[in-house]
Amino acid sequence: KRSGKTVNFNLKLGVSQTQFFKGVNTATLGINQSYLGPVLRAKRGDKVRITVENQIGVGSTLHWHGMMLPASMDGGPHQEIKNGESWVSEYEIKQEASTLWYHSHQMHQTGAQVYYGLAGLFILDDDDSHQLGLPHEYGVDDIPCTIQDRRFKRDGNLSYIDSMHDRMMGMEGNTILVNGVVTPVLKAQRSLLRLRLHNGSNARTYQLAFSDERSFQVIASDGGFLAAPVTVKSLRLAVGERIEVLVDVSDRKVVQLQSQQSSGGGMMRMMSGGSEPFTVMTIDAKQVKESAHTIPKTLRAMKAIPDPKDAIKTRQFDLQMGMGMMGGGFRINGKSMDISRIDFEVKRNSTEIWEVRNDSPMAHPFHVHNVQFHILDRNGKKPTQIESGLKDTVLVQRGEVVRIIMTFPEYSDSKIPYMYHCHILEHEDQGMMGQFVVV
Ligand code: C2O
Ligand code: CU
Ligand code: CU
Numbered sequence: 001k002r003s004g005k006t007v008n009f010n011l012k013l014g015v016s017q018t019q020f021f022k023g024v025n026t027a028t029l030g031i032n033q034s035y036l037g038p039v040l041r042a043k044r045g046d047k048v049r050i051t052v053e054n055q056i057g058v059g060s061t062l063h064w065h066g067m068m069l070p071a072s073m074d075g076g077p078h079q080e081i082k083n084g085e086s087w088v089s090e091y092e093i094k095q096e097a098s099t100l101w102y103h104s105h106q107m108h109q110t111g112a113q114v115y116y117g118l119a120g121l122f123i124l125d126d127d128d129s130h131q132l133g134l135p136h137e138y139g140v141d142d143i144p145c146t147i148q149d150r151r152f153k154r155d156g157n158l159s160y161i162d163s164m165h166d167r168m169m170g171m172e173g174n175t176i177l178v179n180g181v182v183t184p185v186l187k188a189q190r191s192l193l194r195l196r197l198h199n200g201s202n203a204r205t206y207q208l209a210f211s212d213e214r215s216f217q218v219i220a221s222d223g224g225f226l227a228a229p230v231t232v233k234s235l236r237l238a239v240g241e242r243i244e245v246l247v248d249v250s251d252r253k254v255v256q257l258q259s260q261q262s263s264g265g266g267m268m269r270m271m272s273g274g275s276e277p278f279t280v281m282t283i284d285a286k287q288v289k290e291s292a293h294t295i296p297k298t299l300r301a302m303k304a305i306p307d308p309k310d311a312i313k314t315r316q317f318d319l320q321m322g323m324g325m326m327g328g329g330f331r332i333n334g335k336s337m338d339i340s341r342i343d344f345e346v347k348r349n350s351t352e353i354w355e356v357r358n359d360s361p362m363a364h365p366f367h368v369h370n371v372q373f374h375i376l377d378r379n380g381k382k383p384t385q386i387e388s389g390l391k392d393t394v395l396v397q398r399g400e401v402v403r404i405i406m407t408f409p410e411y412s413d414s415k416i417p418y419m420y421h422c423h424i425l426e427h428e429d430q431g432m433m434g435q436f437v438v439v
Contacts, residue, residue: 002092003045011037012053013060013081013104013118020182024156029056029116035180037102037120039144042093044126049090054081059106060113064089064122065240066100066222066392068370068409071416071438076369077107077339078416094409095372096224096303097129098390099144099196099242107339111171111202111425115160117180119200121146133296134194134219134246141190141291146180146200147237147280149173161426168321169362170203170239170424176280184281191250192291193283194219199237203424205363205395208280209234210247211256217295220244223372223390225299230385238365238395240423243386246295249285257281302389305374306351306405314353315344319396319422319432321360329431330422336431337421343434348412353405358396364427366402367393369418370438373406393423412438 016034017025031037042048052075054060059082063075069091072079081087100122104113121144135141151173153159161167178184186193199206210216210233217229222242229246237243249255258277320331329336335343346352353376356366372390375383379400387394396402414437421433 002047003043006047006049007042009040009048009050010053011050011062012055013062014055015057018180020152020177020180021156026152026156026158027116028158029113029118031118031120035117036146037118039120040102040122042124044093044096044124047090047092049088051086051088052081053086054083057083058109059083060118061105062089062102062118063105064100064102065367066098066372067091067122068095068372070411071370071413071418074369074418075102076105076419080106093124095124097126098124098220098222098224099198099244100124101198101200101242105419108429111429112160114200114425115150115171115202116158119146121196121198123196128300132225132299133293135190135192135291135293136194141192141293142194142196143186144196144198145178145281146198147206148177148200149204150175150177167426167430170426172202172204176278178281186281186283188249188283188285188288190291191248191285191288192293192295193247193249194244195247196242196244197237198242199239201239203239203426205236205238205365206280207234207236207260209258209260209277211258212253214255216248217246218243218386219246219299221386221389222392224303226385226389227300227302228298229295232386235386236395238363238393238423239425240365240367240393247283248295249283249288250290252285252288254282254284254286257283306407308353308376308405310351311353311405312347312350314355317354317356317366317420319356319358319360319364319366321362321427321432330427332432332434335434337433341435342417342437344436345439346408346436348408348410348438351405351407353403355401355403356394356396357401358398361398363395363397364432365393365395365423366420367423368406368420370411371406371408373404376403376405378402408438414439
């Protein structure tokens with residue numbers, strides 16, 4: 001199945017200035033540009049060779065979130081690139097069309113480095129993904145949307161972690177950016193849009209819906225297409241997750257994509273009760289041309305869910321946070337991340353069930369490297385249609401036990417681990433992370 005093609009990328013992490021507001025400079029980090037990085041694209045069967053040069057003044061990494069790949073190429077905390085040095089990550093794309101992403105995974109600095117700009121999208125295609133009848137003209141009717149919230153100081157610079165609350169609940173901002181743009185307006189060009197919604201925030205969960213409550217179709221989750229479009233009026237997007245949707249804008253209106261204020265089950269927000277939705281972005285459809293595409297009835301057969309009977313192991317993960325002055329820190333199964341400790345081994349090509357439990361006061365998006373998993377159930381209940389596709393990140397609400405099942409790829413390395421962690425980056429940085437090797 002190899003295409004025999006090698007796709008080369010050169011990425012340079014640098015210190016920069018960005019004008020989010022006209023005439024005001026904000027200190028940022030960027031990848032080949034002043035804030036965020038380019039959208040990378042490759043196809044199943046391609047080999048990618050990515051050279052990452054670090055010029056930000058301190059150590060950094062780039063991790064390929066959602067990718068199945070050898071541990072040494074993963075770009076986690078074990079592949080630190082010292083300032084002034086380069087690292088080459090080379091691997092074959094062995095998975096289906098999907099919207100993945102990449103970001104810094106520097107030990108204890110992931111939150112800050114992503115916040116200032118070290119992240120980007122990585123779009124995968126495969127042989128028949130263009131034959132599904134979906135919009136696929138990049139930037140015309142196939143639009144990447146990296147949603148982030150940031151907090152700006154009076155002088156225009158970003159502020160990162162101002163309080164114990166930020167540290168405990170994760171860093172949430174009061175200004176929304178889509179693809180690095182404040183108050184984003186998408187001038188729609190076609191009457192049917194495909195939006196690749198990506199939550200690239202540090203901590204915020206979005207509950208997305210349109211201002212006129214129009215329905216739209218979900219076509220893909222983190223790791224690939226659903227079997228058929230699912231019609232919804234709103235959806236939840238936790239940190240790290242991607243959901244592709246089709247939106248019919250043939251009515252030529254101006255409509256807002258909005259998010260509800262209280263969403264992820266953050267304790268403080270739950271106590272403050274409901275509040276007005278805020279705008280994520282505006283879609284101005286006044287100038288659209290008729291799309292050549294319609295909403296398909298079906299997409300394609302999904303990768304089968306592994307049979308739970310084939311799981312050779314069930315593991316438990318308890319997500320824990322010590323609250324208040326007593327501290328206690330961020331842990332999984334009583335342990336804080338230790339880069340020199342391997343938490344367990346899994347066997348390559350084997351199937352496992354992971355039971356992720358959350359008895360802490362807030363929701364945590366749980367992410368596993370090197371796999372696309374399926375959700376078996378949430379507190380014993382089958383996942384929704386949207387959540388029945390391939391996933392690499394799953395929001396575990398307080399009081400929930402989420403069971404996921406996955407078959408690990410064939411890559412093995414007894415020394416270099418992969419990570420699993422909460423994707424609220426402040427929680428990850430403070431220790432809600434562990435590591436496993438595949439042997
Ligand atoms: Cu998106 Cu371990 O990362
Ligand atoms: Cu990852
Ligand atoms: Cu968390």
